[in-house]
Amino acid sequence: MSDTTSVKLSDAAIRRRMLADFWFYFRQNRGAVAGLAVFILLVLVAVLAPLIAPHDPTMQYRDALLVPPVWQEGGRAGFLLGTDAVGRDMLSRLIYGAQYSLFIGIVVVSIALVGGIVIGLVAGYFGGWVDSVIMRVMDVVLAFPSLLLALVLVAILGPGLTNAMIAIAIVYQPHFARLTRASVMGEMRRDYVMAARVSGAGNLRLMFRTILPNCLGPLIVQATLSFSSAVLDSAALGFLGMGAQPPASEWGTMLAEAREFILRAWWVVTLPGLAILISVLAINLMGDGLRDALDPKLKRS
Amino acid sequence: MIRFILGKLLYLIPTFLGITVVAFGFVRVLPGDPVLLMAGERGMTPERHAEVAAQLGFDKPIWMQYFDFLNRLLHGDLGNSLVTKKPVLTEFLSLFPATVELGLCAILIATLVGVPVGVLAAIRRGSWFDQISMTTALIGFSMPIFWWGLLLIILFSGILQWTPVSGRISLMYFFPSVTGFMLIDSLISGQKGAFLSAISHLILPSVVLATIPLAVIARQTRSAMLEVLGEDYVRTARAKGMPPSRVVGVHALRNAMIPVITTIGLQIGVLLAGAILTETIFSWPGIGKWMIDSISRRDYPVVQSGLLLIAAIVMLVNLLVDLTYGLINPRIRHK
Numbered sequence: 001m002s003d004t005t006s007v008k009l010s011d012a013a014i015r016r017r018m019l020a021d022f023w024f025y026f027r028q029n030r031g032a033v034a035g036l037a038v039f040i041l042l043v044l045v046a047v048l049a050p051l052i053a054p055h056d057p058t059m060q061y062r063d064a065l066l067v068p069p070v071w072q073e074g075g076r077a078g079f080l081l082g083t084d085a086v087g088r089d090m091l092s093r094l095i096y097g098a099q100y101s102l103f104i105g106i107v108v109v110s111i112a113l114v115g116g117i118v119i120g121l122v123a124g125y126f127g128g129w130v131d132s133v134i135m136r137v138m139d140v141v142l143a144f145p146s147l148l149l150a151l152v153l154v155a156i157l158g159p160g161l162t163n164a165m166i167a168i169a170i171v172y173q174p175h176f177a178r179l180t181r182a183s184v185m186g187e188m189r190r191d192y193v194m195a196a197r198v199s200g201a202g203n204l205r206l207m208f209r210t211i212l213p214n215c216l217g218p219l220i221v222q223a224t225l226s227f228s229s230a231v232l233d234s235a236a237l238g239f240l241g242m243g244a245q246p247p248a249s250e251w252g253t254m255l256a257e258a259r260e261f262i263l264r265a266w267w268v269v270t271l272p273g274l275a276i277l278i279s280v281l282a283i284n285l286m287g288d289g290l291r292d293a294l295d296p297k298l299k300r301s
Numbered sequence: 302m303i304r305f306i307l308g309k310l311l312y313l314i315p316t317f318l319g320i321t322v323v324a325f326g327f328v329r330v331l332p333g334d335p336v337l338l339m340a341g342e343r344g345m346t347p348e349r350h351a352e353v354a355a356q357l358g359f360d361k362p363i364w365m366q367y368f369d370f371l372n373r374l375l376h377g378d379l380g381n382s383l384v385t386k387k388p389v390l391t392e393f394l395s396l397f398p399a400t401v402e403l404g405l406c407a408i409l410i411a412t413l414v415g416v417p418v419g420v421l422a423a424i425r426r427g428s429w430f431d432q433i434s435m436t437t438a439l440i441g442f443s444m445p446i447f448w449w450g451l452l453l454i455i456l457f458s459g460i461l462q463w464t465p466v467s468g469r470i471s472l473m474y475f476f477p478s479v480t481g482f483m484l485i486d487s488l489i490s491g492q493k494g495a496f497l498s499a500i501s502h503l504i505l506p507s508v509v510l511a512t513i514p515l516a517v518i519a520r521q522t523r524s525a526m527l528e529v530l531g532e533d534y535v536r537t538a539r540a541k542g543m544p545p546s547r548v549v550g551v552h553a554l555r556n557a558m559i560p561v562i563t564t565i566g567l568q569i570g571v572l573l574a575g576a577i578l579t580e581t582i583f584s585w586p587g588i589g590k591w592m593i594d595s596i597s598r599r600d601y602p603v604v605q606s607g608l609l610l611i612a613a614i615v616m617l618v619n620l621l622v623d624l625t626y627g628l629i630n631p632r633i634r635h636k
Binding site for chain 2: 031136137139140143144145146147148149151152155156228232235236239240241242252255259262263266269270272273276277280281284285288
């Protein structure tokens with residue numbers, strides 16, 4: 001079958017070509033490249049946390065409570081960004097906090113993406129009453145403000161990081177389901193799907209191998225946006241005492257503990273929030289670049 | 302048009318039933334015995350336990366409990382708070398105006414700033430104004446608003462001492478609540494300085510709550526304007542020698558507003574979620590803070606009915622947005 005081999009070769013070539021194409025458009029967006037750089041830095045900080053953090057993030061130095069950052073009067077060289085109310089090193093806690101944020105983002109997006117893809121594929125592929133029932137259920141989930149529903153779910157499951165992640169994933173999942181369903185319905189009408197069906201492909205093969213790869217563009221963009229929302233929402237849950245529990249160095253939880261010192265020690269309040277803002281901003285910048293690079297409509301303009 | 306509205310309403314019924322199932326299921330899926338959970342740390346005698354269980358209908362089969370729940374709902378009975386013993390609906394209605402006042406103020410700020418910024422950014426595409434405003438919008442969009450609120454408190458209440466830290470009005474003023482809206486009530490009361498006090502309490506929370514919708518509206522307006530400005534009819538209008546202000550103001554803006562109005566409407570859900578955080582930070586006595594307090598106090602009837610009411614409001618607002626969309630965009634209506 002010389003036919004198949006030649007097709008396979010051109011497949012790989014097409015893929016390489018598409019990647020080069022994508023990178024060409026992505027690179028033109030300076031913000032997106034900056035976002036990507038910050039994100040890579042964030043990943044490095046999270047992975048190398050045990051090596052680069054100067055102190056244990058939960059170690060309490062009883063002789064160094066609320067020490068200001070090193071450049072301010074009273075700062076100490078041992079604590080570059082100062083310490084919190086129980087004498088823990090801010091810099092080390094912020095560094096370890098990056099692990100939490102990335103972990104939360106990855107887990108939430110993975111659960112929501114996989115769940116949403118399967119549900120959306122089933123709804124879009126089978127249509128009819130299956131579609132109606134599934135989409136009404138998704139409407140119900142979407143009728144609740146996401147943070148409120150996540151809060152109530154956490155109240156049911158019990159406060160904690162794992163439950164917060166599950167709750168956020170459940171709340172985000174309908175967005176992926178809707179998006180997948182819409183793209184699947186668009187693709188179903190195309191000739192190549194009919195061709196695959198005629199040549200004897202089963203339902204599962206049609207759904208996952210034939211249709212799904214052509215629906216991935218918008219899903220990737222949505223996944224990036226959900227990643228940043230997950231970081232924000234889990235920090236909000238932490239802030240409200242429903243997410244990661246102290247002494248975890250999750251940024252939102254750190255902010256909750258710092259609230260009573262807002263007028264006395266600016267660094268315990270300002271720094272964790274700044275860390276959240278920078279991470280979320282970097283991911284959103286990347287998302288904007290991805291959307292522009294993956295959207296064929298914008299390319300031509 | 303009536304058929305259009307009826308169709309939309311019919312479409313909402315299954316969703317609303319789903320919402321009632323979720324709210325009903327909420328108390329049932331709590332791990333452990335809901336009666337004991339409601340009793341809290343102290344526990345209760347077996348007699349009292351049976352009494353409460355019967356009172357709440359937990360001794361009946363689950364489908365009957367659900368229909369009882371629906372029946373009570375249709376009669377406007379949303380249960381009583383375990384903490385204050387007052388009907389949930391009464392509490393909700395007394396706190397809701399505070400949230401509406403905050404939300405309206407926020408959406409007003411977001412629209413009045415967001416739309417002009419978006420239009421200007423689109424007209425001057427690529428200019429420094431476009432770049433700075435869109436960067437700012439992206440920062441606003443990425444903002445953890447609970448932190449943003451704390452920063453504003455540090456600056457305006459701590460360092461500058463311009464605004465109070467929390468509440469709706471200074472304790473110095475006391476007047477009856479007529480409308481529930483502090484701005485209106487303080488004006489009616491005629492007390493000197495009351496209105497200003499109400500405004501100074503409202504300004505920081507509404508700016509915080511407006512941040513994300515403002516960013517979204519500015520970005521959406523810009524992209525809608527850019528799309529419309531590229532259309533043929535705009536080029537035709539320009540070619541006819543129409544003054545640019547008229548081309549932008551009439552031909553482009555009117556059409557660009559259609560998606561923008563939808564965006565503004567869809568921010569209501571975002572606002573209600575944001576209200577939970579904003580009201581907590583500023584101790585604003587609205588439904589967001591009420592829900593959070595009830596969740597942490599394990600006041601389940603309040604959480605259950607509050608969830609139901611908030612979802613119903615979001616649904617109704619989305620319906621209104623849909624209908625407005627049909628009104629201003631005949632293409633949708635006639636599909």
